Amino acid sequence: MELQVINNATCTFCGCVCDDIQLHHDDVRIHKANKACVLGTAWFLNHTAEKKYPDALIDGREATLDEAIEAAANFLYEADMPLVYGMSNTTCEAQKECVALADQLGGLLDSHTSL
Amino acid sequence: MQKSKFLPRGRKDRTMVLVDIRETKSAKAADIFLQVRPGKDFELITILRALIKDRQVSDQAIAETGLTREVIDDLIRRMKGAKFGCVFFGMGLSMTRGKHMNSAALLTLAAEMNAFTKFVAMPMRGHGNVTGADVIMRWQTGYPFGISFSRGYPRYNPGEFSTVDVLVRGDCDAAFIIGADPGATMPQPAIDHLKRIPTIVLDPHVTHTSKLSRVHITTAPQGIAAPGTAYRMDELPMPLKPALKSPYPSDEEVVRRINEAIAKKPFWLPDGSQPQMLNAQV
Numbered sequence: 266m267e268l269q270v271i272n273n274a275t276c277t278f279c280g281c282v283c284d285d286i287q288l289h290h291d292d293v294r295i296h297k298a299n300k301a302c303v304l305g306t307a308w309f310l311n312h313t314a315e316k317k318y319p320d321a322l323i324d325g326r327e328a329t330l331d332e333a334i335e336a337a338a339n340f341l342y343e344a345d346m347p348l349v350y351g352m353s354n355t356t357c358e359a360q361k362e363c364v365a366l367a368d369q370l371g372g373l374l375d376s377h378t379s380l
Numbered sequence: 381m382q383k384s385k386f387l388p389r390g391r392k393d394r395t396m397v398l399v400d401i402r403e404t405k406s407a408k409a410a411d412i413f414l415q416v417r418p419g420k421d422f423e424l425i426t427i428l429r430a431l432i433k434d435r436q437v438s439d440q441a442i443a444e445t446g447l448t449r450e451v452i453d454d455l456i457r458r459m460k461g462a463k464f465g466c467v468f469f470g471m472g473l474s475m476t477r478g479k480h481m482n483s484a485a486l487l488t489l490a491a492e493m494n495a496f497t498k499f500v501a502m503p504m505r506g507h508g509n510v511t512g513a514d515v516i517m518r519w520q521t522g523y524p525f526g527i528s529f530s531r532g533y534p535r536y537n538p539g540e541f542s543t544v545d546v547l548v549r550g551d552c553d554a555a556f557i558i559g560a561d562p563g564a565t566m567p568q569p570a571i572d573h574l575k576r577i578p579t580i581v582l583d584p585h586v587t588h589t590s591k592l593s594r595v596h597i598t599t600a601p602q603g604i605a606a607p608g609t610a611y612r613m614d615e616l617p618m619p620l621k622p623a624l625k626s627p628y629p630s631d632e633e634v635v636r637r638i639n640e641a642i643a644k645k646p647f648w649l650p651d652g653s654q655p656q657m658l659n660a661q662v
């Protein structure tokens with residue numbers, strides 16, 4: 266399989282968010298992460314494109330994505346004071362959706378910053 | 381380290397002062413190490429704020445911080461003499477006695493230093509895109525974290541709406557966790573409450589929190605298999621360049637679909653109508 270190179274890739278493992286990483290990868294995994302620190306290298310090399318986990322779990326049992334989305338929506342809708350929390354290891358686009366979610370639910374919204 | 385027009389000798393032109401309650405590994409990298417007494421951060425910052433403005437501070441007050449007047453005077457001379465100063469602060473300041481007031485005092489100190497020279501303060505971040513979360517919440521609601529929409533408009537009150545406090549008091553009756561693993565990091569009473577209520581987790585891995593949740597959805601890891609934007613610690617937005625294709629959907633897609641599913645239900649106001657407080661501008 267042919268190796269491809271991405272220049273100036275962004276590492277989001279820690280809060281520094283280094284933006285000068287050179288990645289060597291094929292379709293399944295990343296083989297080399299130049300300029301990344303020990304933590305970043307481990308983060309890049311440990312992820313693969315394989316399917317390691319089930320799509321979704323409901324009460325510990327495997328479920329489809331559609332079922333899980335429906336269950337999540339129901340739990341959040343029925344709650345009086347739902348909490349939306351986290352948002353560190355995710356993209357800004359997803360964070361914006363989370364703000365909309367908390368707004369629509371009339372709930373609480375918080376990130377790692379408060380820790 | 382970077383050499384520049386104004387700092388031609390790189391690291392040698394820079395001074396790093398480390399303030400901590402014990403001598404950590406970082407002390408080796410620092411030029412000066414100041415050992416402050418535990419829980420005396422607020423006092424030290426307040427003394428610095430007074431002394432930069434040439435106010436009187438008693439010897440006893442200085443002794444309480446664990447430092448001497450000579451050391452503090454030297455620090456102030458260096459701070460005022462710098463062309464550009466930056467204070468990096470972390471959880472040791474914001475999570476010990478005084479909490480938010482410590483951060484507030486430090487930010488005031490940095491602001492007041494600008495009467496003498498350019499000075500800024502920057503929080504040290506833990507995981508991934510926390511800076512982005514701050515920026516997005518500020519953009520959408522006006523506040524960086526600890527927000528409640530329970531009155532239909534955003535209100536901000538850390539201590540009341542911040543997660544650990546909410547969970548320890550048992551205020552919320554459902555939790556949606558994304559890109560975080562509180563089940564591994566939070567105090568036990570908070571974890572116990574997450575077990576009692578329906579918890580929903582979005583994560584690329586099955587985490588500690590997933591194991592105590594009612595619903596877990598696997599998503600593509602950001603930056604590796606999911607595209608998007610992440611903010612660098614100095615608040616510059618960076619495009620992510622995913623190298624792999626994931627069999628899982630992105631966080632963005634899943635949250636949007638949950639939003640759509642909830643939007644189909646009647647709104648929580650008595651007549652079912654929905655005021656639109658925040659209009660995302662894209």
Ligand code: SF4
Binds near residue numbers: 279283300
């Ligand atoms: S390369 Fe290292 S320092 Fe840079 S963002 Fe990744 S983990 Fe952090």
